Amino acid sequence: DIARTPASPDGNPEMADAPVQTPAPPAEIFRKDYKPFAWRMPNTFLDFQLGLDETLVTATLEVERNPVAEVSRTIRLNGDGLELVSLHCDGADCEGHTMDGDDLVISLSGDSHTLTIVTRLAPSANSQLMGLYASNGMLCTQCEAEGFRRITFFPDRPDVLSTYTVRMSGPKALFPILLSNGNRTDSGEEGENHWAEWHDPWPKPSYLFALVAGDLVARVDSFTTMSGRKVDLAVWVRDEDLPRTEHAMESLKRAMTWDEETFGREYDLDCFNIVAVSDFNMGAMENKGLNVFNTKYVLADPETATDGDYDGIEGVIGHEYFHNWSGNRITCRDWFQLSLKEGFTVLRDQLFSQDMGSAPVKRIEDVRVLRSVQFPEDSGPLAHPIRPDSFREISNFYTATVYNKGAEVIRMMRTMAGPERFRKGTDLYFERHDGEAATCEDFVSAIEDGAGLDLKQFRLWYSQAGTPRIKLDSERSGDKLELTFRQEVPPTPGQDTKQPMVIPLKTALFDRGGGEPAKESLVVLDSAETKVTIEDAPENAVLSLNRGFSAPVRIERDIAREDLAFLAMHDDDPFARYEAMQDLVVGHLVEAAGGTQGDNSRTEAEDAIVQALGAILTDDRLDDLMRGELMLLPSVTYLMEQLLIADPALIHAEREALKAKLGASLGDSFKALHERAAAVPFAMDAAAKGARKVKSLALAYCAAADPVRASQMADEQYDRADNMTDRQGALMALCGIDSPERTARLLDFYERYKGNPLVIDKWFAIQASSLHPQVVEHVKALADHPDFTLKNPNRVRSLYMAFAGNPHGFHAASGEGYRMIADLILALDPLNAQTAARFVPSLGRWRRIEPKRAGMMQAELQRIADAPKLSRDTYEQVTRSLG
């Protein structure tokens, strides 16, 4: 037996007491180095003696040689800061073992052995929220990607699948509910303690292991699968939250039905448990049969959750549920394949939400996220392919590229094949690889074979980073319209030259002179230059391009303002309509902020926008949800992306000026719209949701033009609100206006909701994202508020993510915004490295910002890099960002 005490609960014990000034940089891991593991782990038995301050874990691991791997005489079991209490091999002392860093390496002479390992954990000291941790008096786990090694020594890699049996015991008073993966097979009592045994019949990788113990209550229901099996469903929460679980449960049942109907996927256990925890690094986690959720994606009622929150819950519940097939039954061979499960599952949740609500609006929202988060990633220092080639810390690769661009790539396959053939492809994928740890290549091959597509060149989407740029030139000769598409993929870190990609563009030609309605066709670009000839093109032809955002690319073309205005008003593809409206605004703002616009063209551009938006406000063929999309101005981030070097202050000022101009020119229409929408009674249907959406947007335009009048409107909306959407919309408008109402309403909001952390998160976020001139001071003061804590990721994000996304605060000319984010990263890094590292990309944009600010951003990054000790997470992001 050996014992070892870690230097600190969350530190790397090797480094903590070593007097080294510059620790060696964390190793880079390469996709090309993949090798199968030398051992198999057929059965894993885990015994937990639970306590908040101390938990003892006894792991009994069956190991046997992997016949398809290279022979090895040792087994490497990963560990991370673990305290080893005892180690036995086949019931006796081990022949030999060493520590290699945090890993345990054991000599094994035979072909199969049983290892028994006891580790001691300190859940309440675990602030990283990886492994076993305490949250609000309960115990829960998070193992993806490499958290299981914080529980016991194990080959913590996704291609090692094992069948888990879990026994846990602990004080019944503290932990009346004991949950793990699979089905509960036994339980009992021993004095003050009780215990439960769970068995998961489906072999799984360690990252899908989960355990929860706590004082929880459940909303229960059941679902009968397509083959007639009854599944017990439960959503576990703290007692006071039970009334807010209905929407989550209804979403779950809809997701189960939808996956059967749309992908032919049936659930495969007798029960499905969802647990809500308030301390969680991400949105939720798909552990087999025991999904663990951030409370944000479970709890909702109209009084405390917005329409956006409701949609988010439905989407994330769907997402985690869909992982049961795309992620769990078929998992990833290694973490470079992360997009195999995430890209596909995001596509599945997007299609689910499209089917549950307004498909066009959902599509527009998804594209907006892609362009405001993923496009900047793809054009910055952290750009990587959806299947990365190397990493130092895998947590840094849970990105918009792997998730959202990954989904777009699979969506393109679906567009090219059509939904029926695509379904044949996914059927083949599920059939071929069920029970395996697969690769992106396996997925593409299955779609190729099942759907009958040739995806040879298309595979470049998996290896090349960067957003393709397409230039379109059109030339008319007689009745013919000749289109020339030129594509270019910009260089990204480590990838200087690129090959042409396969780019499917949905197009349609409109006749501005009336005439035939447009017919849609799919143009697939596959070389640097592609020519397309359209015969019999009408005189006033207007081309609608990349309809439905059929490819995640940027399009550059000269298009007349009249043509954009025409498409904004008449295109029958809702996305294309939205896009035309965005282009109209982007064109103007980029010119205005770039200083290349004369006074005349400014007036002309503004007039065109006023006219187009005016038509949108009163177009009665539009439903309000869609009208709301058309009313949105492009975000500052998206606008900044359009410029090689951007001045955020200028862009922000121009955007606000346009908002004010629109608010003034269309003031009566906005007020009328606000009034009409305010008369719609509360309901959860599309019409009422749409009314709430346009109501707060109208208010925001009014606030930009006439703050005094808008303050009264907002005040009234706040007072009359019988739901959070209206109340938050009113408070957001008020919060940007320097007025006594502002202070009063913020106080009222706080007093009203002070017992509800998710709503207090909103209170922090609304202030941090406000347009108020003193926002920097406000955020500083909020950081000292008694309700602020660095220990809860939701709270940290609500204050600082909101602030980092607020151009007016973050990019303050003084550089204070940058300093605050850098200070936050340094303070948070030792506590919660994963969350800290997620703030680095905002500073990493410096190369694309005007020189004065760029210098300050770079200096802050350097200050972080110079810190004596950084987590692997932050180290990697900071060095890549400076790089």
Ligand code: PHE
């Ligand atoms: N796999 C989770 C999801 O996409 C995300 C996650 C990653 C959660 C890592 C926790 C930790 O649904």
Ligand code: ZN
């Ligand atoms: Zn996921």
